[in-house]
Amino acid sequence: MSNYATSRWFRVNLWLHRWSSLVATIPFLILCLTGTVLIFHEEIDHALGHEPELHETLPEQQRPLAVAIDKVHAQFPGERVLSTSFDPEGHPGMQLLVTAPRDNTGFDNARLRFADLATGELVAESDPARTLTGFLLELHAQWFLGPVGELIGALIALLVLISLVSGMVVYAPYVKRVAFGVLRRSRGPRLLQLDLHNFIGALVLGWALVVTVTGLALGFGTLALGIWQMTELGPMREQVAAMQPVDSRSPPADADAAFAAAQAGAGEGWNVVTLILPDTEFSTPRHYTALLVGSEGVEERLFRVVVIDARTGELTLVPQVPWYIMAISLSEPLHFGDYGGLPLKLLWTACTWLTLFITANGAWLWWDRRRRRTSKAVAAEGVSA
Amino acid sequence: MKGRRTMRLVLTLALLSVGGLIGMLVATNDWDLAYFLLSALPIVVGGWCAWLMRGKTR
Numbered sequence: 255m256s257n258y259a260t261s262r263w264f265r266v267n268l269w270l271h272r273w274s275s276l277v278a279t280i281p282f283l284i285l286c287l288t289g290t291v292l293i294f295h296e297e298i299d300h301a302l303g304h305e306p307e308l309h310e311t312l313p314e315q316q317r318p319l320a321v322a323i324d325k326v327h328a329q330f331p332g333e334r335v336l337s338t339s340f341d342p343e344g345h346p347g348m349q350l351l352v353t354a355p356r357d358n359t360g361f362d363n364a365r366l367r368f369a370d371l372a373t374g375e376l377v378a379e380s381d382p383a384r385t386l387t388g389f390l391l392e393l394h395a396q397w398f399l400g401p402v403g404e405l406i407g408a409l410i411a412l413l414v415l416i417s418l419v420s421g422m423v424v425y426a427p428y429v430k431r432v433a434f435g436v437l438r439r440s441r442g443p444r445l446l447q448l449d450l451h452n453f454i455g456a457l458v459l460g461w462a463l464v465v466t467v468t469g470l471a472l473g474f475g476t477l478a479l480g481i482w483q484m485t486e487l488g489p490m491r492e493q494v495a496a497m498q499p500v501d502s503r504s505p506p507a508d509a510d511a512a513f514a515a516a517q518a519g520a521g522e523g524w525n526v527v528t529l530i531l532p533d534t535e536f537s538t539p540r541h542y543t544a545l546l547v548g549s550e551g552v553e554e555r556l557f558r559v560v561v562i563d564a565r566t567g568e569l570t571l572v573p574q575v576p577w578y579i580m581a582i583s584l585s586e587p588l589h590f591g592d593y594g595g596l597p598l599k600l601l602w603t604a605c606t607w608l609t610l611f612i613t614a615n616g617a618w619l620w621w622d623r624r625r626r627r628t629s630k631a632v633a634a635e636g637v638s639a
Numbered sequence: 640m641k642g643r644r645t646m647r648l649v650l651t652l653a654l655l656s657v658g659g660l661i662g663m664l665v666a667t668n669d670w671d672l673a674y675f676l677l678s679a680l681p682i683v684v685g686g687w688c689a690w691l692m693r694g695k696t697r
Contacts, residue, residue, distance in 0.1 A: 422650075429645040435688030436695050456649040457685040460656030461678070552665035587664055594663050594675060601679055 267423035270416055272620060278413040279617045285410065285469075286610040288394040293591055293599050293606070295387040296344060304385045306348060306368045306378035319509040319529070321374030322349050326367060327503055329376065332356050334503050336364060337536075339528040347371050356503075360535045401476040408473025414466045421455055428452055444622055447615050454612045461605040468585035475582050482579055490561070490571060491538060499539035500564045502532045507567030509542075516544035516560045519569040523549045524558055532564045540564055555587055556580055652681040 291298065299305045323335045332355060339350040349369040352361065368378040382388035396403035432438070435453065438445045483491075500506060507515075509529055516526045528545040530537045537543040542562040548554055561571040575583075587593040591602030659677030666674060 425649070426646055429649075430642045433692060433695065434645045434648060435685065435690075435692035437689065437692075438696050441696065453685065453689065456652075457681045459649065460653035460681060461660065463653065464657055464660050551667050555664060584664070588660060594671060597675055598663065598678075601675070601682075604682065 264423065264427065267420040271420035271424050274413045274416040274420065275613070275616050276620060278410050278417065279613055281410045282414060282613055283610065285394060285407075286606050286613065288390045289590075290603055290606050290610075291390050292387060292394060293602050295391070296592070298387055299380075299385060302386065304380045304387075305345070316371045317374040319349060319513060322351060322369035322376065323509055323531075324504075325369070325374060325376055326351055326353055333365075334358070335531055336361060336534050337528055337530040338509060341527070348377075349374075359533055395472070404473050404476055406473075408470050411466050411470035411473060414462075415470060418459065418462055418466060422459070425452055425456065444619070447619055447622075451612050451615050451619060454608050458605045458608050458612075461602075462609055464588055465605075468589035471582050471585040472589055474578075478578050478582055482576055486576065487573060490573070494538040494540050497540045498565075500532050502534075502539070505532055505542075505564035507542075507562070507564050511567040512542040512544065512562040512564065515562045515567055515569050516542070516546065519560050519572060520546045520558070523553065525549060526560075527557075537561075541570060552584070555584055555593070557583060648684075652684055656681050 296305075319338055323338060326333065326335050330353065333353045334356050335351050336354050336358075337352045339352075341348070341350060345368065347370065349371050351367045351369060352364045353367055354361065354364045358364075364382070366380045366382055367376055368380075369375060370377050383392065392398055395407060397406050399406065429452075432449065432452075434456070437449045437453065505512075509531070513526055513529055516529065520526065524546045525548075526544050527547050530543040530545070532541055533539040534543075538561075540563065542564050544560040544562060546558045546560060548556060557575065559573050559575060560569060561573065562568065563570045591598055656678050659674045659680065662674035663671055663678065
């Protein structure tokens, strides 16, 4: 055995690799299984009929946004619209409306309704919490524990990150003895599983680092939003407290006026995708909040925020999105792999399954080693007796 | 291939893969295929190496 393999540095990393992996094994297996399904959440939702039939609508055919909002309020008097969005790629021709019971300001009990942009008619609805993918997402992202569950997810990601980094250190002496790509099939199941563990681990290392680091960042998503609201957006909320609120179901400046003001204030290449109505957890009792995304490259995955006065319809504020919110925003596609079409989804699935395999076979390697040691100790005791 | 050269290969492949995944996100559509191939490179190279080394024991 080389000096390196007996060094304190190596032994510490071996201990870290073994125990961080073992502690994270069961939750990580659940994350891999649910993650595999979530990669294809769009396809599954369409197949299970949770999404309306899609069709293109020309801009001149588009009805005012307020038509669908008014229809929701008329058809469901106990509800209010929290936000309205467009998703031209995922839901062409549709206006998406997030609704909740009338006295709610949060999005926790929200329903998603779809309106035809050409007619303003409500054509479908979905309760994300009651769909298969919604259930699995809540398990994957929050462990059914809300924001606390997100932090638990971050802790699991941290354990996996420690396992990956320490795994690289532990891998170094192994490759001095065994060439890259060698799978010792004829030397017993233990060596074959060890070779598979090391070889597959090396193949998925880059992908696993990306998914783990972004998972760690996403675990702090709700916390980061709260910090932003309390710090940088805090002074604005204090000013608003002195202002007269508006009726959030029918503000003086309607959604179309707010949308037009937000779009006029958007920089070149940025488009309004979501308009949050007044008096929600992401808007003030007096203002609309508009979310804008860019049209190309990385800007498609970033967002800007514009605040519009719901009484006058004027642009009030364009707050700077802090770096940590931008980082979390970019982490989402890099974690779920939904930004490169079917080929990337298949690559994501392959890497997830390979990672699933080495997690399970790593646990088996530990268990097998322990079993062998126990039987050797029993045999030695038998001899000495 | 053994030792440091293997470590260098593994780390280089991991870095290229990370570069491909991030590049695909930040670049315009024209470069998507190139970045996708880069992100899949470790699996392709690993598969090729495993094929070449089949039957070997060291």
